[in-house]
Amino acid sequence: MKKTQIVGQSQVMSEIGKILDIFVASNAKIRPHFILTGASGSGKSYTIKSLCKMKNLEMLEINAAQITKEGTSGNSLSKALVPLENYTSKNVVVFVDEFDKLFISGNSNSSLANEITIGVQNEFLKILESKYTSVYGNYGKYHDIDISRVLFIFAGAFNNEEKITLDKLRKFGVKTEFLGRVGLVYNTNKLTLEDLYTILENSELLNTYLGIFTDVDRDSVVKSIKEYLKKNYENNTLGARIINTLINQYFIKGGRLGIEDVEDITFQTKLDL
Ligand SMILES: Nc1ncnc2c1ncn2[C@@H]1O[C@H](COP(=O)(O)OP(=O)(O)OP(=O)(O)O)[C@@H](O)[C@H]1O
Ligand SMILES: [Mg+2]
Numbered sequence: 001m002k003k004t005q006i007v008g009q010s011q012v013m014s015e016i017g018k019i020l021d022i023f024v025a026s027n028a029k030i031r032p033h034f035i036l037t038g039a040s041g042s043g044k045s046y047t048i049k050s051l052c053k054m055k056n057l058e059m060l061e062i063n064a065a066q067i068t069k070e071g072t073s074g075n076s077l078s079k080a081l082v083p084l085e086n087y088t089s090k091n092v093v094v095f096v097d098e099f100d101k102l103f104i105s106g107n108s109n110s111s112l113a114n115e116i117t118i119g120v121q122n123e124f125l126k127i128l129e130s131k132y133t134s135v136y137g138n139y140g141k142y143h144d145i146d147i148s149r150v151l152f153i154f155a156g157a158f159n160n161e162e163k164i165t166l167d168k169l170r171k172f173g174v175k176t177e178f179l180g181r182v183g184l185v186y187n188t189n190k191l192t193l194e195d196l197y198t199i200l201e202n203s204e205l206l207n208t209y210l211g212i213f214t215d216v217d218r219d220s221v222v223k224s225i226k227e228y229l230k231k232n233y234e235n236n237t238l239g240a241r242i243i244n245t246l247i248n249q250y251f252i253k254g255g256r257l258g259i260e261d262v263e264d265i266t267f268q269t270k271l272d273l
Contacts, residue, residue, distance in 0.1 A: 008195035028149035036155040037164040038188030041239020058092040065101035100156025
């Protein structure tokens with residue numbers, strides 16, 4: 001299998017790697033829960049998943065955007081944590097992804113949104129402090145599970161703002177009590193143009209396409225996409241995700257690139273350019 005390659009994030013990789021090493025070496029007696037921020041598509045989720053894999057750590061991913069406070073319809077935290085039953089007496093990372101979605105409520109009903117934001121944070125507060133939590137079980141009955149060996153990681157892009165600090169998080173609506181318990185913040189770097197080039201050159205998707213479109217010259221694909229990346233570097237809000245979009249467009253649309261064209265992609269049945 002190909003080795004994971006995370007480009008441009010060596011600093012945050014080593015900082016988080018250190019935390020995970022401490023967590024494992026202390027057998028979960030030391031649990032430095034933390035928040036990871038950084039622009040969308042810069043590798044937050046990718047970094048956490050890859051590091052857990054590298055360190056052989058069990059990981060449970062939960063999506064904060066789908067969690068609602070207990071009592072509000074939907075998925076509450078006590079349901080989302082049910083899979084922890086499978087990791088009894090193991091060290092495990094609970095990766096709370098899209099954490100920022102709890103705070104950036106868009107045009108939804110703001111008093112309900114606020115109630116949910118506070119409610120979910122309160123549920124996390126309880127969990128971060130205690131050894132056990134009750135989860136939703138069979139027949140709607142709750143029962144306790146051990147959470148004393150869980151390290152919590154919260155990740156979010158927070159409007160793609162750079163260098164998010166504890167103060168900025170507080171302004172977004174993260175409670176002081178929460179930051180008191182999860183007081184470490186790490187940032188992924190914004191990917192440079194060179195980083196994007198490297199990711200393109202190592203792209204598995206590109207290789208797969210080239211295996212199907214055998215007439216297409218690799219160098220010209222790479223050249224066109226690099227030109228596009230360079231010209232649009234400043235207004236790219238997709239981070240590394242733009243690379244797969246461009247590769248798909250290149251092959252599906254016969255060499256034409258352009259984000260504004262995404263809506264009219266036409267599919268060809270014949271695989272030639
Ligand atoms: N630094 C990187 N090096 C190599 N590939 C990357 C990097 N960052 C992102 N990618 C690629 O882009 C995809 C999306 O990245 P990821 O899911 O980690 O973004 P994210 O920072 O979590 O963004 P979001 O805030 O939108 O969730 C990854 O699966 C990976 O293929
Ligand atoms: Mg992500």
